[in-house]
Amino acid sequence: MVKIGIMIxxxxxTCTGNKCFKSIIDRDGAxxxxxxxxxxxxxxxMACGGCPGERLESAPADMKKFGAEVIHLASCYLAGYPICxxxxxxxxxxxxxxxxxxxxxxxxxxxNYLNTHDHIGDWKRDGxxxxxxxxxxxxxxxDKYDSTNPNFLKK
Ligand code: SF4
Numbered sequence: 001m002v003k004i005g006i007m008i009x010x011x012x013x014t015c016t017g018n019k020c021f022k023s024i025i026d027r028d029g030a031x032x033x034x035x036x037x038x039x040x041x042x043x044x045x046m047a048c049g050g051c052p053g054e055r056l057e058s059a060p061a062d063m064k065k066f067g068a069e070v071i072h073l074a075s076c077y078l079a080g081y082p083i084c085x086x087x088x089x090x091x092x093x094x095x096x097x098x099x100x101x102x103x104x105x106x107x108x109x110x111x112n113y114l115n116t117h118d119h120i121g122d123w124k125r126d127g128x129x130x131x132x133x134x135x136x137x138x139x140x141x142x143d144k145y146d147s148t149n150p151n152f153l154k155k
Contacts, residue, residue: 002034005044005063006106008074008085010054013047019145020074020123023107028141030072030105043068052086060098071098073136074106079113082122104132105113108141112148120145 004018023029024040034040043066049055060071071094077084084090091102109132117123123132136142143149 001038003041003042003043003067003069005046005060005066005068005071005100006042006074007071007090008045009060009080010047010050012074012076013082015076018046019107019110019147020072022111023145028138028144029075029108032134032138035074039092041067051089055095056090058095060100064098064100068100070101070103072103072106075109078105078123078128078131078135078140080110081116081120083126083128083131085126103134104131107135108138108145109135110148111146113140114142 006017006019008015008017021042022114024031024042027034027036031040033061044059044063046055046059050061054079060068063071073084074089077087087104091104094100114136119129123129146152
């Protein structure tokens with residue numbers, strides 16, 4: 001059993017979380033490293049509170065009280081235009097002050113985001129490649145998680 005918390009970008013604070021939770025069940029994206037038969041308990045789901053991270057000091061610490069061992073900074077940190085400019089700060093704070101491991105990403109980056117970021121060039125400008133490894137490793141995942149695709153979830 002591994003206990004995790006998920007922190008999402010506040011620009012997506014109304015997100016239902018469907019892709020993140022599907023990727024936990026299917027062990028896609030950043031969840032591919034967990035054993036298929038190892039249960040994952042999500043102890044909390046929170047938005048960061050808005051730039052530069054209003055809830056950073058309180059929410060991960062609360063998750064730790066509920067047993068979180070790892071905090072995932074959700075894929076929306078990287079999907080937005082631009083990527084979160086405070087990602088490194090959030091990672092450092094949670095690791096060094098709260099004392100929890102950080103994984104950047106949740107579900108695979110959907111194809112529509114890959115295409116748009118490639119088109120506008122912001123990922124390259126902002127050095128996003130170092131954060132994208134786990135959410136772009138499986139190229140099939142890009143199509144599987146693209147909800148703009150007319151065949152989304154039809155197979
Ligand atoms: S600090 Fe980052 S994660 Fe939070 S709202 Fe701003 S861009 Fe999103």
